Amino acid sequence: MRTRTETVDVDGCALRLHTLAPAGRLRDVLAPTVVLVHGIGTSHRSFHRTQRALAVAGHRTVSVDLPGFGGVPGPGRRQDVEELGDMVVRAVASRGAGELVLVGQSMGTQVVAEAARLHPDAVSSVVLIGPVVAAGRRSAVLQGIDLARDCIREGVRMNGVVGTDYLRSMPQYLRELRPMLRHRLEDTLPRLGQPVLVVRGSEDPIARRDWAQRLAAVARQGAFVELPGAHHVQEHQPVAFAGLVDEFRRVQTLEARG
Template sequence: MWEGPARELRARGHRVLAVDQPGFGAAPAAQGPPSLDSVADALAAELDRQGIGSAVLAGCSLGGYTAMAFLRRHPHRVRGLALLAARGTADTAQAAEQRLRFADAFLDDAARGRLVAQTTPSLLGATTRRRRPDLLDRVTGLALAAPPQSVAWTQRALAARPDSTAVLRAAAVPALVVLGGEDELVAAAEARPVAAALPQGRLAVLPGVGHLAPLEAPRETARLLAGLLARAGKAGAGAW
């Protein structure tokens, strides 16, 4: 998902580390009860392996919730924060129940294809779906190829995540909240409080973009992140 923005940022001279979520890509499956705390700790361990003491974190959707968990557990290692398509509150009881039902259904081989076909389009904005049907096909293929056990574990971890508002209020670092103007999963009314909670938070809205800005608008996403990195540098963040 981050290939486009990462390429743009590297061309600007930034070091970029795109980390697979546990159980996806090259990352080993998560162990233990579903919890984003263990995902955040796995990220900390990967930074250790890379010799990185602290970093500017950018996360989209699940990555955003991972970033908030990391901020909760390793605040001294965060030099800047970008949250894309993520809300700061915990799931409502109804939303959590929906995630748990989704997790169970995704493990059903007979139901998975239909479930992916029904839910994947909402990840992209209406403009993207109309202009980039190839991207919808790509995202659908990625969803179908995802390990079912990892998807289910992750959905259960998301359902169990706590409210992060207090953590965001304590984050005295340059911060950016990005919302797609056509995001069908996170509303503007949910994104604005995230930016307001962050002491140095700024909100940016990308018109014609849905839930996955790094895929739908890689150059615009990279431009926004470059601005955040510049702010972090002026704040004395140094190298990342």
């Protein structure tokens, strides 16, 4: 499988889409598309192993670089989480996608939650990996401390990805920090009609267990799963994570039929 990369303009802002799918499914409106949205400062590279594992398992996948991240030109202004969520759905839908399964990591969890709220007919389910920002830790200082602790656990490869991505996205990172800190995921999730799966790494100091469990509990249809690993647990456990997505989809299908 080869990845198709293209840049899409939405309201004058650029998003880069990286599509990896089984043969003949680069455009597919009949089966769900799994959309992967990165966290603040990072890029589609934080889903490199995950995307391939999902595609090998038979899923059409699209990983996204948000405006100002991953080498994509920035808008030169702050963008609220709601705006980013709307743009993600519109960008992916414009390139030939029907039903969407949205997967977000870190700040990406906020983006996909708002995307699901704004586009309930397009989004069938939501997966949140290492959700932020935990109540009681909504400050840049506390998040910085937690991030430093996480670096000890991530390993050389993931730290290299995160570090280089942060360097090239710093202007937009600084603009988006405030919207991320202010967003209240616990207020958005109860408004979603879609099933929500919350996934946490067992060694994640950013998305702590009590916070992740709380989010799963406030969702109308919420579930919580913990996998071994740090904040980017999807890259530490790509095959296991792909299996979770498969199981999550099967359960939804059975419930819809029953």
